[in-house]
Amino acid sequence: MIVDDSPYFLNAARCLLEGEGIMVVGVASDSAQALQQATQLRPDIALVDIDLGSESGLELADRLRHETGPSPPPVILISSHAEDEYADLIVASRALGFLAKTALSSGAIHDLLAGRDGHRDAPVTGPPGR
Template sequence: MAVLRILVVDDNDAVRRGLSSKLQEQPEWLVVGQASDGAEAVIKVSELRPDVVILDIDLPRMNGLEAARTIRQLAPSIEILFLSFHDSRTVVQEALNAGGRGYLCKSDAGRDLVSAVEAVSQHQAFLSASIQGGETISAAMVSPVTEQESLPGAPSQANRTLTPGTVAPATEKESGIDTEKEPKKNPGALKAA
């Protein structure tokens, strides 16, 4: 198993240290760096090329939403997990629209941090159980849209929904399954990648 490289971004030094400590307890996980603002996060992503960025929203110099958009353009394969005190559906949707694969409320981090990182590192969506309202959120909101997927006639993810506290399975494309070349023995089952 390859080492999972993680960048932790939060303006609170104690939060960064605590998260890093918890993450380093996991075998095969390595915190490759920390950043205290969005602009520094973008620089560190370029330098360190992490697999996952844990990103707060309320950051100085460049907020987490702007940083996520920039990171997504710079390195589209990097997964972003937002970690924030905000728990409103509106803020969560803004974060996911900015390029996040998952959203974890800080109030749930002690319990769900490892699960959330595992999910996004496997290209699966994760939503914190504490998101206000409890409404389902379209999984299309959680899966960053690629240029190809935005083309007319491209397969839609709009029929997938995600309830807070759950993980959405990866789409066939996200799993690396080439449906054009593989025989369809059981169209309801996805073959493990």
Template sequence: MPQTVLIVDDHAGFRNAARALLEADGYRVVGESATGGEGIAAAERLRPDVVLLDIGLPDVDGIEVTRRLSRMGGPAVVLTSSRDASDYPPHFDHCGARGFVPKAELSGSAIAAFAA
């Protein structure tokens, strides 16, 4: 199981809830970011095993952040959203993310399924 996670989401409440849930499941959350740009910089600096990445960010969307991290040979990316995956265009499947977990279904085992 991957040990370290970076949470990138523009909602502080979700970041706090995700941190508590993932830490309770044995993950070590090494950082949080509120924007795509901050997330890219944090991933480069912190080198997490997994980035839990919101698709709808205020500056650079999660799809583009995933592409950039993939080009850099970065961590496993698991996308998340309060919306369903089918609400996103087809390129969602080809951005380099390992998978998608709806925010309401987030758990350590859901992350582990994609980050292995």
């Protein structure tokens, strides 16, 4: 699942990831849509933009963890800004990690999943890629 307030980015990211073999089960442009879709679709992972316009992707990452049932999706934070601009917030979050939007790829997602330390989120069930 991809959450971003830019329709252009949602489309581009979906096309890129699906072209690389990742099934994108849903896209959302705000927190309400993201929470609804995460609850209904049960994605294996959620890519969440840190800056969702008037909303906070960091807050959404926390809400996804607490409001989407017993097996919330791990969250990878994404942004067009450099990681160092948000470094302290990313470390303090419950997110699995961070990817710059320019580095987004199935390989980068799989690398983050493979490097999980096992104590932040519940394990991903099934193969990564939904």
